[in-house]
Amino acid sequence: MSTTLIDGLKERISSSIAMYESVGIVLPGTNYPDLLQALFGCVKEKPNDRWVYITATRPFDNFMKLFGDVSQYPNVTFIDCISRSSGIVRTDEQCIYIESPTMLEKITMEASNLLTQTPEGAEKYLILDSLTTLMIYNDPTLVTEFFYQLLNKARSEEVHAISLVVEEGE
Structure with a gap:
């Protein structure tokens, strides 16, 4: 795991999300663990803001193993879309x-409900991980519609x- 790569990703994510309301990140699967480290570095740097992490890629349990406590x-x-379908209760x-x-x-x-609980003055962030995985389980047209609705609601x-x-x- 390259600290330089993670720091670079973290800096690019922070500056992009400050400039734009919505950011799309396309990355090879080999860089996915580095991206997670960078994303959670951003989360840690903004402790007063509200983050909702929708995961269809990894079960919540994997995040606990990766980040500890x-x-x-x-x-x-987290909104875990994969554990229940895998039989994890x-x-x-x-x-x-x-x-x-x-x-x-x-x-x-669920994402909308969580974001309405954001304290006054706090920024709100939504991470969708990942569109690729959602397309495995759903018709691509439905995922596209879901994505547009989610982004419009977020905006x-x-x-x-x-x-x-x-x-x-x-």
Whole structure:
């Protein structure tokens, strides 16, 4: 894991999201762990802001293994779309479990509900990980519609959105 790469990614993410309401990141799968480190570096640098992390790529349990005690990130709540469909049944204060990544409307409702709980004056961030994975479980047309609706809702509610597309191979 290259610290220079992670620091560079973190800097680019921070400056891009400050400039634009929505940022799309396309990356090879081999750089995915570095991107996660960079994203959570951004989360840690903005402890008073609200972050919602929608994950269809990794179960919440993997984030706990990767980052250890996720309570060190009290400003982020996960929406895990993959654990329940894999048969993992658990509860956690920092995670909402969705039954399946095919439940796109429920994902939107849960994200919206979490973001309305943002304290006054705090910035709001939404990370969608990843469009690539959602297309495995859903018709691409439905994912496109979901994505447009999610981004329009985010824009209308002044939420900064970060969308990931992970490419296969190296």
